[in-house]
Amino acid sequence: MSWMDAWSRPGKHAAVPPPLYLTDGNHVPYCQTCGRVISARKAQQSKVSVVKYCSDRCRNRKPGAMDRRIERAIVALLNEEPESGIEKTAAKAKAAKGDRRVIVTMEEIKEVFFGNRHDPAKTFGRKKNRAGRALGKEDEERKSVDMAASEVNGGIGGEKGRAERTEEFVENLEKRQEGQRRAEEREMVRRAARRGIVFGFVVDEGVGARLEHHGKTQGRNAQSRRAVDADHAPQTTRWKCEALMQGAVVEPSFAKGDWAIRWREGSVA
Structure with missing residues (x-):
């Protein structure tokens, strides 16, 4: 079971x-x-x-074309490729001592691929509540006018009337659609990361680059370096990753919160 x-x-x-x-x-x-x-x-x-x-x-x-692009973006981040957006992450701060593997979180991948949609003009959480309580004289007058309009439109106890609810519905619909879009982007990143963990990411590279990746995690001797230099034929292989939560490797199916991903040691499938 x-x-x-x-x-x-x-x-x-x-x-x-x-x-x-x-x-x-x-x-x-x-x-x-x-x-x-x-x-x-x-x-x-x-x-x-x-x-x-x-x-x-x-x-x-x-998985479609968008999913494949997300997978390639994750590979570029983990390999610290130029123009991958690795500078937007805190990968260096999360690196373990003696381990050169790059660690990126799900939110960092989402921000690099889809961009940051945070509006600095908007307030959230406790800041929003404090802003609502700090009403000035103009706000109090506007609030009283709104309540009077609600009563005219048939509202009871300060509730908004039908006309106001109809006008507000478009705004709420846009907010709901934006929230659904962000949630889908969040899940697309996590699905791509889980696929890379259990099935591996497709990486086009030469034998030299593949053995160099092994060298980052396992080390290699001078003889293997000479073998790398002798063969640079491009090949396609799969590298597998692992999920991290608070520094521990966990099962990706149940990873919670802003969990992270990195190359698995000896990751070539």
Whole structure:
């Protein structure tokens, strides 16, 4: 029975389990769209021998061109490629001593790829509440006028009338659509990261670059360096990553909050 089943799924305050691809070998099925573990019940109920998707929603939302661009952006960040946007992240501050692997968080990837949409003119949270309480004389007069208009339009107890609600509906609709768009962008980044963790990212490189990546994490001797210099033929391979929460490697299916990603040690598949 997998961790994705309801009775064994970690609770809200429970510790995130270690990676199932390490603890349970290669017998754990992962969804090819969202990168989460496919429940044992789903695999047993399926009529096909190999289950590729955890739900009909994931089957109908297979990775497309945008998802591939996000994956390439993650690869560029982890490899510290020029113009990848690595300077916008705090990767150097998160680097572990003696480990040259780059660590980037989900929010940093989202900001690099989709851009920062924060409006400095708007206030949120407690600042917004304090701004609402600090009403001046003009604000008090405007509030009294609005309440009077509500009563004229049929409002009771200061509620907005039908005309005001109709006028406000367009603004609320735009806010809701903007929120849905941001949520989808957030999930697209996390889905791409989980796919890179369990299936690996496609990287076009020469043998030399691939062995150099190994050299960052495992070290190499002079003989392997000479072998690298002798062969520079371009090849396509897959590098796998791992999910980090508070410095610990965890199962990506249950990673919570602004978790991070880095290359897995010995990541070439």
